[in-house]
Each structure stands twice: as structure tokens, then as C-alpha cells.
Amino acid sequence: MNHTVTYYECDPQGEVTVGMLINLAILVSEEQSQAIGVGPDVVAQFGGGWVITSYNIEISKLPKVDETIVLSTRATSYNRYFAFREFWIRDQNGEEYAHISSMFVYMDLTTRKIVQIPDEIIKPFHSEEVKRIPRVGKLEGITEDDSILQQDYHVRYFDIDSNQHVNNAHYFDWMLDVLGEDFLKSHQLKKMLIKYDLEVRYGKDVVSSEVSIDDQALLTKHKIGTKGELNAEANCWWEKRA
Amino acid sequence: MNHTVTYYECDPQGEVTVGMLINLAILVSEEQSQAIGVGPDVVAQFGGGWVITSYNIEISKLPKVDETIVLSTRATSYNRYFAFREFWIRDQNGEEYAHISSMFVYMDLTTRKIVQIPDEIIKPFHSEEVKRIPRVGKLEGITEDDSILQQDYHVRYFDIDSNQHVNNAHYFDWMLDVLGEDFLKSHQLKKMLIKYDLEVRYGKDVVSSEVSIDDQALLTKHKIGTKGELNAEANCWWEKRA
Numbered sequence: 383m384n385h386t387v388t389y390y391e392c393d394p395q396g397e398v399t400v401g402m403l404i405n406l407a408i409l410v411s412e413e414q415s416q417a418i419g420v421g422p423d424v425v426a427q428f429g430g431g432w433v434i435t436s437y438n439i440e441i442s443k444l445p446k447v448d449e450t451i452v453l454s455t456r457a458t459s460y461n462r463y464f465a466f467r468e469f470w471i472r473d474q475n476g477e478e479y480a481h482i483s484s485m486f487v488y489m490d491l492t493t494r495k496i497v498q499i500p501d502e503i504i505k506p507f508h509s510e511e512v513k514r515i516p517r518v519g520k521l522e523g524i525t526e527d528d529s530i531l532q533q534d535y536h537v538r539y540f541d542i543d544s545n546q547h548v549n550n551a552h553y554f555d556w557m558l559d560v561l562g563e564d565f566l567k568s569h570q571l572k573k574m575l576i577k578y579d580l581e582v583r584y585g586k587d588v589v590s591s592e593v594s595i596d597d598q599a600l601l602t603k604h605k606i607g608t609k610g611e612l613n614a615e616a617n618c619w620w621e622k623r624a
Numbered sequence: 625m626n627h628t629v630t631y632y633e634c635d636p637q638g639e640v641t642v643g644m645l646i647n648l649a650i651l652v653s654e655e656q657s658q659a660i661g662v663g664p665d666v667v668a669q670f671g672g673g674w675v676i677t678s679y680n681i682e683i684s685k686l687p688k689v690d691e692t693i694v695l696s697t698r699a700t701s702y703n704r705y706f707a708f709r710e711f712w713i714r715d716q717n718g719e720e721y722a723h724i725s726s727m728f729v730y731m732d733l734t735t736r737k738i739v740q741i742p743d744e745i746i747k748p749f750h751s752e753e754v755k756r757i758p759r760v761g762k763l764e765g766i767t768e769d770d771s772i773l774q775q776d777y778h779v780r781y782f783d784i785d786s787n788q789h790v791n792n793a794h795y796f797d798w799m800l801d802v803l804g805e806d807f808l809k810s811h812q813l814k815k816m817l818i819k820y821d822l823e824v825r826y827g828k829d830v831v832s833s834e835v836s837i838d839d840q841a842l843l844t845k846h847k848i849g850t851k852g853e854l855n856a857e858a859n860c861w862w863e864k865r866a
Binding site: 388389390392393394395396397399401405408409412447535536538539540542543544545546549551555558559561562563566584585 | 630631632634635636637638639641643647650651654689777778780781782784785786787788791793797800801803804805808826827
């Protein structure tokens with residue numbers, strides 16, 4: 383799938399935001415699912431839906447405004463409970479911008495519990511059935527000794543997209559905004575590992591976003607929570623900009 | 625210009641947000657300017673840039689997720705200080721979704737003052753030179769007698785796009801979010817008139833968004849300000865959803 387990067391998908395540096403990369407990744411996977419006959423309506427017939435549990439985003443360089451990028455995806459492997467999916471973002475010559483690995487589970491929409499993935503919605507992808515699913519990556523949590531920056535964010539009505547959930551891009555926005563302009567302008571994101579624990583919901587939730595910065599290791603550890611509950615955690619690895 | 629509406633450009637009802645409509649409008653006008661050789665880099669050579677002063681957005685119905693819409697624009701007319709531009713959003717059969725009129729001025733980037741539009745950047749559009757520029761619409765401000773709802777919004781780093789300004793869509797987000805879920809789910813936006821007075825800037829500004837609701841007239845009056853200064857005002861006309 384081709385996509386031309388617009389000015390409103392970019393940050394002040396003219397580079398696609400990482401939240402938008404994930405929006406585009408989901409877009410191409412929805413297109414693929416639809417094409418092989420297991421779109422959201424078919425998936426819903428089995429009483430559940432796909433839920434993302436983690437992304438590992440490796441960035442060679444970020445696409446810039448006006449560039450036409452090529453998005454591709456593969457449902458790589460799965461077992462009874464987990465489905466592993468990969469995404470590639472490349473330029474027109476096949477040069478890689480970013481590679482994303484992700485893990486999905488299937489949730490029963492009535493009980494809100496994770497259940498076995500129905501054969502009917504996974505077989506059409508012809509991905510490999512495996513015993514051991516690859517790990518998306520190991521995450522280092524914020525510890526009590528870490529000094530943190532914290533900021534509150536309100537969930538807004540327009541944060542919910544047509545999939546009826548708070549759009550994924552906002553999690554990245556809340557996590558990274560805390561770092562502030564000076565940090566974000568002088569550092570380039572190279573890798574981000576994010577794990578989702580609990581969905582953020584509109585209406586009642588104020589999101590508390592915390593970050594601990596290890597300036598030596600160029601590692602930032604992130605956590606977002608609502609009412610004392612953990613919603614998502616992430617690690618980001620950075621490079622200093624020249 | 626064709627555009628296929630994605631899930632992340634839509635609200636929970638599956639309809640394109642009005643902020644995204646404006647993003648798409650600007651996209652098509654940038655494409656046109658570039659095509660006739662007066663893109664942003666050329667415009668900047670004259671020491672200034674185009675600044676939007678108002679939009680009048682008339683909505684027949686909002687495009688939905690997955691629909692491929694057709695965006696078009698015309699630089700209709702201008703005089704020494706003002707340029708009047710129109711946009712049409714239509715479906716593949718030419719049926720109109722929305723019509724947008726807008727007024728632009730040219731601002732000297734050093735003095736931040738509005739100056740005469742240089743001939744070199746307006747002539748290539750072959751629009752009509754007029755004495756009297758059409759009015760975009762008359763706006764009814766919030767009065768002291770109106771009861772208002774108010775909410776604060778922080779300007780976030782990723783609110784700035786690659787044009788180096790707070791992206792226009794966020795003004796709509798701040799203005800409409802105050803209305804809340806119940807109102808937004810039960811009402812359909814039919815017309816919105818917005819006037820910009822002062823740019824909202826990242827870093828120091830907390831945006832105060834106020835709205836007064838006239839439920840009889842199905843009219844809402846909006847105002848956003850920072851530190852007591854007025855940034856933008858709007859009127860919205862609504863229809864009750866069935």
C-alpha cells in the first residue's frame with residue numbers, strides 16, 4: 383500500500399510522528415484482513431475482536447513530508463492465544479524506514495476476557511502455527527529510585543476514532559509530550575517498545591504520563607496510568623541529533 | 625485530488641472530523657500552489673506567508689470511513705490585502721459533502737504585520753481582482769449574559785505540524801470537545817464559521833475554550849483564548865440527529 387506523507391502527519395521537524403506510523407500500520411493490516419475476507423465484521427461474528435498487546439518499533443529513519451512510502455505487513459505466526467504480526471515501512475526503492483513487530487490477542491467482547499483465537503479468523507492468513515511465539519521484546523519498568531517527570535492529560539472526545547476506541551496515536555502523544563520540546567528537538571527516536579495493559583477510556587479518565595530519563599544510556603522509560611491503574615508502559619531508545 | 629478516508633480521520637460516529645476536513649482543504653491548496661509554481665518556498669522569498677483569517681464551512685453530509693472523496697479548490701478572487709479561496713468536498717459522483725469559503729491575508733514574517741499581497745504570488749492563480757471582497761460570514765460573539773461551559777487545554781508538542789504552527793485541526797478539537805459526548809453524539813454539524821485573531825503557540829499557552837449553547841436555535845458560540853487574549857471565535861449551527 384502506498385501512502386504519501388502529509389504535513390499534518392508530521393512533527394515540527396517534518397518527520398512522521400511515531401503515533402502516525404502505528405495508525406498507518408493498522409490501516410494496512412485492516413486492508414489485508416478485508417482483502418482475505420476476515421475484516422472486522424467477520425471477526426465480530428465470533429463474539430470478539432483483536433486487541434494489541436505490544437509493539438516493537440525499530441526506526442532506521444523517519445519518512446518526511448511529501449514522501450510516498452510503501453507499507454506492507456505479514457501475519458507471521460500464531461499459537462492458540464497469540465498472533466505475531468510484522469510491518470515494514472519502506473521508500474520507493476525498497477530502502478527500510480522502519481520495522482514493527484506486534485503481538486495481538488483475541489478478546490471476547492462480552493466477558494472482556496482473552497480467549498482462544500478462532501481458527502476461522504486466523505487460518506486465512508496462512509501464517510505459521512507455532513508452539514513458541516517470538517517475544518516482542520523485554521521492557522524495563524520505572525523503578526522507585528528513578529526520578530520522574532509527570533504530566534496529566536485529559537482524554538478528549540475526538541481522541542476516539544471510528545473503531546470506537548481511543549486512537550493509538552494518542553498513547554504515543556501522551557508518553558512523548560512529557561519529554562518537552564528541548565529533548566524532542568535534540569533527540570531522534572531509534573526504537574520504541576510499548577506494552578498495553580488496560581485500555582484508556584473517554585469520559586472519566588485523566589491520563590497520568592510519567593517518564594524517567596537516562597541521559598547516559600539515551601533510554602527513556604514511560605508509564606501511563608489512570609486512577610492508579612497501569613494502562614501502558616514503554617521504553618524508548620534515542621540518538622542525539624547532530 | 626482523491627482521498628480515501630481512514631479510521632483515524634474519523635470521529636466515533638465514523639464521520640470525518642471537521643478539523644480533518646480543514647487539513648484536507650489545506651492539503652489540496654498546497655498541491656495547487658506547488659503545481660503552478662508558487663509553493664511555500666517561493667512565497668517565503670517575498671518575506672512573508674499566507675495566514676488564514678476565517679473559514680465558513682457548510683456541510684451537506686460528512687464523508688464516512690473508507691469513502692474516496694474528491695477535493696477541489698479555487699482561488700476565487702482577491703484585492704490588495706485579501707485573497708478569497710473556495711473548497712469543495714464531493715463524492716465520486718460529484719455530489720457535494722461540504723463547501724468551504726476562506727479568507728487569507730499575507731503576513732510579513734519579520735514584522736508579523738499584514739502587508740499587501742505581492743503580485744508575483746497571486747497572479748499565477750488567475751483569480752479575479754476585485755474591489756470588494758466577499759464576506760465570509762458574520763459571527764455572533766459570546767455576550768456577558770450567556771451562560772458558558774469552559775475547559776482548559778494544554779498545547780502539546782505534537783500539536784505543531786511540519787508547517788511549524790499548531791495544526792488547525794486542534795482549534796476545532798478544543799472548541800468542540802467542550803460540548804461533551806452527549807451533545808456531540810446527538811447533534812450533527814451543519815455549518816461552522818470560524819475567525820482567527822491570534823495564533824496559539826506551543827510552550828507557554830494554556831488554551832481556555834468557552835462555549836455558549838443556544839439549544840432552541842441549535843447554535844453554539846465558541847471562543848478560545850490564552851492569557852486573556854482572544855485567539856479565535858466561532859459559531860456552529862447544528863441539526864438534531866434522528
